[in-house]
Amino acid sequence: MADIELILPDGARRAAPAGCDGAAFKQAVAVKVDGELRDLDSRLPDGGKVAFITRKDDEALELIRHDLAHVMAQAVAELHPTAQPTIGPVIADGFFYDFHHPAGFTEEDLAKIEARMRELVAAAIPIRREVWERDEAKAYFQKRGEPFKAELVDAIPEGEEVSVYRQGDFLDLCRGPHMPTTRHAGTAFKLTAVAGSYWRGDAQGEKLQRIYGTAWRSDAELKEHLTRLEEAKRRDHRLLGPRMGLFHLQDEAAGSVFWHPQGWTLYRGLANYMRARLAAAGYLEVRTPQLISRSLWEKSGHWAKFRANMYLVENEEGVADYAKDPEHAAVMGLKPMNCPGHVMIFAQGSKSYRDLPLRYAEFGACHRCEPRGALHGVMRVRAFTQDDGHIFCSLDQIVDETVAFVKLLDVVYRDLGFADYTVRYADRPALRAGTDAQWDEAERQLTQACERAGIGYEPNPGDGAFYGPKLEFVLRDTIGREWQCGTLQVDLVLPGSLGASYTDAAGQRQTPVLLHRAVLGSFERFIGILIENCDGHLPLWLADPQVTVATIVSEADGHARAAAAAFERAGLRAALDLRNEKINYKVREHSAAKAPVIAVVGKSERDAGTVTLRRLGSRETSTLTVEEAAAMLGAEARPPHLSA
RNA sequence: GCCCAUGUAGCUCAGUGGUAGAGCACUCCCUUGGUAAGGGAGAGGCCAUGAGUUCAAUCCUCAUCAUGGGCACCA
Numbered sequence: 015m016a017d018i019e020l021i022l023p024d025g026a027r028r029a030a031p032a033g034c035d036g037a038a039f040k041q042a043v044a045v046k047v048d049g050e051l052r053d054l055d056s057r058l059p060d061g062g063k064v065a066f067i068t069r070k071d072d073e074a075l076e077l078i079r080h081d082l083a084h085v086m087a088q089a090v091a092e093l094h095p096t097a098q099p100t101i102g103p104v105i106a107d108g109f110f111y112d113f114h115h116p117a118g119f120t121e122e123d124l125a126k127i128e129a130r131m132r133e134l135v136a137a138a139i140p141i142r143r144e145v146w147e148r149d150e151a152k153a154y155f156q157k158r159g160e161p162f163k164a165e166l167v168d169a170i171p172e173g174e175e176v177s178v179y180r181q182g183d184f185l186d187l188c189r190g191p192h193m194p195t196t197r198h199a200g201t202a203f204k205l206t207a208v209a210g211s212y213w214r215g216d217a218q219g220e221k222l223q224r225i226y227g228t229a230w231r232s233d234a235e236l237k238e239h240l241t242r243l244e245e246a247k248r249r250d251h252r253l254l255g256p257r258m259g260l261f262h263l264q265d266e267a268a269g270s271v272f273w274h275p276q277g278w279t280l281y282r283g284l285a286n287y288m289r290a291r292l293a294a295a296g297y298l299e300v301r302t303p304q305l306i307s308r309s310l311w312e313k314s315g316h317w318a319k320f321r322a323n324m325y326l327v328e329n330e331e332g333v334a335d336y337a338k339d340p341e342h343a344a345v346m347g348l349k350p351m352n353c354p355g356h357v358m359i360f361a362q363g364s365k366s367y368r369d370l371p372l373r374y375a376e377f378g379a380c381h382r383c384e385p386r387g388a389l390h391g392v393m394r395v396r397a398f399t400q401d402d403g404h405i406f407c408s409l410d411q412i413v414d415e416t417v418a419f420v421k422l423l424d425v426v427y428r429d430l431g432f433a434d435y436t437v438r439y440a441d442r443p444a445l446r447a448g449t450d451a452q453w454d455e456a457e458r459q460l461t462q463a464c465e466r467a468g469i470g471y472e473p474n475p476g477d478g479a480f481y482g483p484k485l486e487f488v489l490r491d492t493i494g495r496e497w498q499c500g501t502l503q504v505d506l507v508l509p510g511s512l513g514a515s516y517t518d519a520a521g522q523r524q525t526p527v528l529l530h531r532a533v534l535g536s537f538e539r540f541i542g543i544l545i546e547n548c549d550g551h552l553p554l555w556l557a558d559p560q561v562t563v564a565t566i567v568s569e570a571d572g573h574a575r576a577a578a579a580a581f582e583r584a585g586l587r588a589a590l591d592l593r594n595e596k597i598n599y600k601v602r603e604h605s606a607a608k609a610p611v612i613a614v615v616g617k618s619e620r621d622a623g624t625v626t627l628r629r630l631g632s633r634e635t636s637t638l639t640v641e642e643a644a645a646m647l648g649a650e651a652r653p654p655h656l657s658a
Numbered sequence: 659g660c661c662c663a664u665g666u667a668g669c670u671c672a673g674u675g676g677u678a679g680a681g682c683a684c685u686c687c688c689u690u691g692g693u694a695a696g697g698g699a700g701a702g703g704c705c706a707u708g709a710g711u712u713c714a715a716u717c718c719u720c721a722u723c724a725u726g727g728g729c730a731c732c733a
Contacts (some may be wrong), residue, residue, distance in 0.1 A: 210661025602694030
């Protein structure tokens with residue numbers, strides 16, 4: 015029998031006799047054997063390499079959270095005996111546990127559950143692993159009236175051990191590992207929320223109740239985390255947007271944005287920038303109808319696959335029709351997507367392979383009847399405008415076009431301050447149009463394009479559009495939630511169903527491939543993320559106003575007006591604040607509204623023909639002549655596509 | 659759509675079974691003051707909407723709408 019090489023928490027190495035376990039080492043809460051975490055009392059392998067994990071290690075965080083999920087389940091089992099535990103994984107910053115409990119949990123319940131958890135932790139209940147026979151485990155959970163756990167036993171792959179963890183009277187099916195007692199989990203935790211969820215994430219399936227908790231190694235870490243959340247809240251676009259005078263939302267138009275003058279300037283600035291980038295990339299801008307008859311939506315497949323999300327509008331006859339016979343009424347659909355319109359443009363006249371690739375772009379205003387619970391500020395709305403585009407090409411152009419798109423997207427994202435974004439590859443969904451052969455081809459081409467473009471991606475199985483696989487370009491908001499913004503979708507189906515074709519070099523009729531693509535995704539969502547990403551410090555070229563001229567005394571009003579006029583001559587958006595207020599007050603107010611540059615003007619500036627500039631986020635000031643300031647800021651405010 | 663919470667002045671929030679309060683913002687007056695809140699006065703609310711319980715409802719009950727956090731769905 016070979017000795018075991020132990021790696022102690024301080025890094026020292028030591029040999030231990032074969033056959034021992036880790037329990038002798040007081041500080042340890044688990045062991046890591048050849049890179050794999052295990053229970054402290056598991057038998058150590060002969061000749062293996064073993065590291066001890068203490069509560070201070072990063073790995074311990076996962077154990078703490080996992081143990082607390084079990085402690086929570088135990089507390090719930092005691093307080094709500096009819097609630098069935100289902101699954102309880104570790105997530106970022108904490109854990110959750112899903113229970114089958116139709117009566118639901120209220121926030122008062124949470125407080126009681128948390129109090130009981132603290133008692134269970136204090137009681138230092140030993141947590142022990144047991145390996146059971148598969149049938150035995152299944153029978154046990156079935157007998158206990160826990161069919162969800164029984165189903166989970168079935169889901170464990172053949173050949174894997176079925177392990178059960180026992181803490182006191184509480185028994186839970188679990189892969190582990192766990193720490194030796196409940197006390198090791200510590201007290202730096204907090205139950206944060208109760209939410210509904212679904213068994214196996216299936217909305218058709220059983221409804222469950224989820225309780226979320228956050229957990230850390232120490233109270234200090236917990237407090238830090240809560241502070242971080244508080245700070246993140248201050249960057250929320252729903253708070254900053256109205257405060258910056260960009261937009262507002264109101265009940266009567268749930269899911270639509272009221273863009274105010276300054277916000278609309280930002281929106282237009284972004285649109286004009288995109289126009290320039292798209293034109294340079296060979297796109298032709300078009301405009302297609304908002305309302306299209308259901309007959310076209312039927313042909314495109316949207317009627318079958320997307321109607322639940324479409325707003326329908328009756329025309330003269332349709333009003334009566336629709337009430338009587340909705341299935342056959344002559345109705346118009348407000349467009350939820352722009353693709354059919356673009357295909358209609360392509361399909362006019364006859365096209366040759368020489369016309370390909372043909373790239374149409376539209377800032378297409380779409381409406382989708384989104385579920386109530388999905389709405390979120392300007393990030394998820396019912397009326398939004400996509401920077402949409404459709405590329406008609408041949409099969410062998412897919413890769414080139416995709417590579418070019420990825421390049422365009424990368425330039426735009428960098429210009430806007432997003433060097434970091436995640437790419438996902440979503441392949442065929444269960445509900446889809448087209449043949450398997452078409453999907454095979456589309457997925458193959460897209461995979462190849464990713465390789466050529468040199469982008470790494472995470473797989474997102476089964477999440478493609480109904481007509482084709484897609485790349486998703488994902489950005490994060492201030493509290494780390496992910497939002498799909500850019501996208502590219504390979505579609506071998508829609509052009510055919512809408513009758514689009516071209517003549518190839520051999521004189522044969524071919525159906526073009528359609529690439530659906532958007533860089534920003536929607537202006538609404540992208541601007542929401544942009545605001546949060548820069549904490550309201552918009553790049554100068556998008557901000558409105560760009561310079562705020564504020565006076566100290568009214569004797570400087572004339573000079574302030576002249577300075578503002580000079581800024582405007584330099585192409586800048588200037589605002590003027592001549593109010594009878596102290597400069598402290600003005601600076602405070604404009605800073606809170608995220609004015610990027612405040613140009614302060616008093617008697618000395620008036621006499622010297624200067625302004626004193628103060629930048630957002632800085633207390634430093636610099637005084638320069640009006641002409642210098644105008645030239646400097648004018649150059650700074652040039653949009654990226656116009657800069658050298 | 660599902661679960662939990664919330665909805666009181668333009669905003670942020672107190673509050674009570676007997677038809678309401680603060681701070682900021684707004685209006686007016688005083689103040690002309692060098693880089694994150696100068697002082698005073700005034701005006702402003704069907705307490706989300708609709709039913710019910712009650713002698714009496716902003717408060718209790720139910721429903722609806724909306725918002726927030728999740729789930730599901732999605733740009």
